[in-house]
Amino acid sequence: MKRLTKRSHIVKLLVGLVVGVLFMAFTFVKDDFFEIGKNLEIFSALYRQVSMTYVEDVNPNLLMKKGINAMLEELDPYTEFVPESDLDDFRLRYINTQYAGLGAKIVSLEDKSIQIAEIFEAYPAHKAGLEVGDEIIRINGQAVKGMTSEDVSHLLKGEEGTVIELGIKKNLTGTLENIKVIRQNIIQPNVSYSTTLPGNIGYIKLDKFLTGAADEVRKAILEMRRTAPLKGLVLDLRDNGGGILQESVKIVNFFVRQGQEVVFQQGRHGDNRFTYITKQAPLALQLPLVVLINERSASASEIVAGALQDLDRAVVIGKKSFGKGLVQQTYRLPYNNLVKVTVAKYYTPSGRCIQALDYAHKDNRGKAIKINDSLITEFSTVNGRKVYNGDGISPDIEINEQAQSMIVQELKNKFLISGYANQYYHKHSSLKDLQSFRLSDEDYSDFLTYLSAHNFTYSTRSEKALQYLRSELEKESRSEQVADELKVLAQKIRSHKNRDLVLYKEYIKGQLEEEIASRYYFQKGRYRVALTKDEATKKAQQILAATDMLVYNNVLSGKGNYHIIGKPKVHLASAEPLNN
Known part of the structure; x- marks a missing residue:
């Protein structure tokens, strides 16, 4: 009897604990729902009041979108609101890369013009004779200069089989052409x-x-x-x-x-x-x-x-x-x-x-x-x-890839590497052996001439930092006190900068070779040339090709320096x- 009474007390105690936990959980959930409901009411009333009574015209959709985005920014960069107008782009980024269009990448340049940055093999843009560097002037009669690349991309996409008329300014000749292209389903592969x-x-x-x-x-x-x-x-x-x-x-x-x-x-x-x-x-x-x-x-x-x-x-x-x-x-x-x-x-x-x-x-x-x-x-x-x-x-196994220098970044941003690749492509009818393709010193000199003809200039990070220092010193009325020192520093920076095209010659040549290869063999050509110089791939080949697989086995078994990663x-x- 005592044993039964004791067991009964234990059961009652356990039931009490469970009920208590459930009650606390329900209370927390109830409190959460109350706070959510209260804040929704406040936000709804505020949104309605501002939309109806603000002194200037208000775009309710834009106001709501900005409010939502500001709220989600407090969380993390990956939590995001996707309005109906952005659904197609969302699917392309996160679900499936299939769309109906031309098969070309576009970019917006500094002068707000829209240029073709890449052509996909065997798709409508390629078949229509469009080339990297061509400028899109109009789409179905609508001028596109000043538009964002996203807005232009929306205009280029549409229903499969529909015709789109493009006004194109050819890159090398500068001539204007009207080209009709039929949209096709484009599949950008994962591999x-x-x-x-x-x-x-x-x-x-x-x-x-x-x-x-x-x-x-x-x-x-x-x-x-x-x-x-x-x-x-x-x-x-x-x-x-x-x-x-x-x-x-x-x-x-x-x-x-x-x-x-x-x-x-x-x-x-x-x-x-x-x-x-x-x-x-x-x-x-x-x-x-x-x-x-x-x-x-x-x-x-x-x-x-x-x-x-x-x-x-x-x-x-x-x-x-x-x-x-x-x-x-x-x-x-x-x-x-x-x-x-x-x-x-x-x-x-x-x-x-x-x-x-x-x-x-x-x-x-x-x-x-x-x-x-x-x-x-x-x-x-x-x-x-x-x-x-x-x-x-x-x-x-760590491989330190060569960091991209400021000059290479600027050459890419100004599309000068891309532009020279176009020029090279039109001067040379073919590339016979991609595995051994290398630009000669004469070719690099030709590239330097191309840069001079296009008045290439750029500002290094150190030049920008020096300019900021000058402006701060002027605000404090101290610039005259250090004017000589600043002048000497500027000359040294300029001297080092002028050597960049020599210092980074091999890296720049590599970028040019990849870009040129893509003109003849599209993305596959770019990869084939890149792999011949890629240190990480070479290291992988060396490890996998070894007869004894010594390094491979040592890494996976954790021998020596490979035990702690x-x-x-x-x-x-x-x-x-x-x-x-």
Whole structure:
């Protein structure tokens, strides 16, 4: 009897605890709903009052959009409102790159003119004889100078099979032409290039993880295998900003066993967790694999690189990745609008989240701060290698790409590299061997003449800093006191600047060679030339082509310097090792 009474008390106590927890949860939810409802009423009344009584005419749609955007900016850059008018662009960026248009990229220049920046092979723009550098003057009789490139892009798109009439100013001759083009469905592939490198090393350049990305990677692997058995594979995720999470899971699935956890996402509440597991038999379980990343590899790219690193399935080469460990979900809103909301953080198989910025905590300028050092934790891969959270994916082998200098950036921004490529293309009927194509010193001298003819000038960062210093000194009435020193400094800066075209000659030649190759062989030509000079790809080939695979095996087993990957210089906590 006493035992029954005691058990009854325990049951009552447990029931009381459950009821208490449920009551507290209900109270919190009720309070949240009350605050949301109250603020909606306030906002609705304010919006109506301002729209109806403000002294000047108000555009209600614009006012609402700005208000919403200002509110979402307080959260993170990935939570965004998508009005109905922007749905097509949204789909192109995040879902599917198929649209009906001409197959050309355009840019807006400093003088507000619209120029063709790239032509896609075998699409309407190419078939109609349009070329990079041609200026679009009119679209269906409407002048476009002064419009944004986004607005012009909308005009170029339309229904498949419809005719569009363009007024074009040809780049080299300056003649005006009216050209009729029939819009066609344009598909920008996720895999922009694939090839078999010397030594039977496969190479795949994956630009994004939109619809069909995994199928394109599978197709590329199978196509290369038809030619000859692959000794290894390089998956290039550099400059890949991500896309659809599920596509990244499918791609990891090609290289790991069925039933393997690839990534899990965790929302605000403890029960809001979802784990992504491989569902298919692998396509290339034993194929040696290298993944290339850089500082612009983000999100889904980091899931692939991080999962394969945690599972000791691939050697990661390049530079530390971007550090985006946040998951977004899209919700429908009334009147065909959308909102994309950050709903969770994702974690690689070892349990690390690679998110680098803490958007919940910002500095006095409103900028998100780096993840706090106290939250940086050490995790373990399957083979016991040490990896870390809170700052992207660190490569197993780091390759420092040459930073783009100011002069190269200016040459690109002013379209002088592109312009010279056009001139070269019209002077030379063909390029016979892309693998060995190199510009001669005579060609580079010709390029310098081209720059002189186009009055090329630019301001270095140091010149801009010096100009700022001058203006500050003038405000303080001190410029005369240091006038001689400033003059000497300006002369030294100018002297160094004048040597830039010599100092960066080889890098500039490389950029010219890639651009020229694209005139003859489009994007494929650009990649073929670029790969012959790319240090990260060369390193991957060297590792995969080695007879003993010594470096490859040492990295994945964590021998020597490969045991600890990207250790930050902070005091660390430790997580449980990954058992698999």
